[in-house]
Amino acid sequence: MKALKYIAKLPEAILALLMIGITIVLFIEVITRYLLKIPLPWTDEVARLMLVWLSFLGVGVGIKTKAHVQVEALITKLPAKIQRYMRITANLSIIFFAVALLYFSFDYVRASSRMIFPVLRISFLWRALAVPVAAILIITYCGQQLLHYLNKNGKSDAA
Template sequence: MRRIERAFVTLNGAVLVLGLAAMTVILGWNVAGRYLTGNSLTWADEVARYSMIWLTFLGCGLALRHGAHAAITNAQDALPTRGQLVLRGLILLVLFGFFGFMVWVGIDYMNRMSIQRSAALQVPMRWIYAAMPAGFALMIVHLALIAPQYLRAGLQHSDEAPLG
């Protein structure tokens, strides 16, 4: 199971790196073309914007896994061990519920935008808005994978020992 989890995390990270690299090349090419030839790619800004949206949602799960999202741990740390365990369990339930709700809302919103097209690329906006349910679904998977460790030990309080 740990091997599958590592492969999943590696794949998620590789998609982010490739997406960021592609976005960098497209924007670099566009800037160079604009200043060297006076011409720019009409679709480059749109690709950059939509890539950033997708990269943000696809990267949220990895950020969650490493405890990079904002968190307030004072209340948790002040509780006795049993209270910490109960609070962590409650936090996990709330997060699973919220992420599931956001997948549902994202799918609904994605379907509502299915008739709209982007200006430059003429891509159906449903594919742009699909980033939201995809990202929250990934967050559910990442949370499910780290939940046992989180219940046992809580989030790490330093950058030296991230979850995962």
């Protein structure tokens, strides 16, 4: 059971490492480019790769923590039963979008696997994989929230 708790925290831990990593890489880039006048070509590609993963994982974690923009001011004014239906509809809509994203990401991943980063000499696959991973996280977290709302039987919930 402890292992599951650690696995559940993995996306947040990866996000923290990516934030630290991108900060360090960009700091190195600024120092070497502007102070030492010796630009390092790899820093740009590494920073972009990290930013893509940071963005897509951030969407998944934002869904999990309910950190995304919602019309809470409107929803909280509605009766509890309607609030529940609004939240169910919102989660179903997000799941539908994430399933479509996952489906179409396979072609993107396949096409990206044939390209390489010019300086790093690694496959674009590593960048493209952020899309299906994020879609899976979104489906998982929205699915959990959806089950929660479906099992509430109309009780109010402060999101």
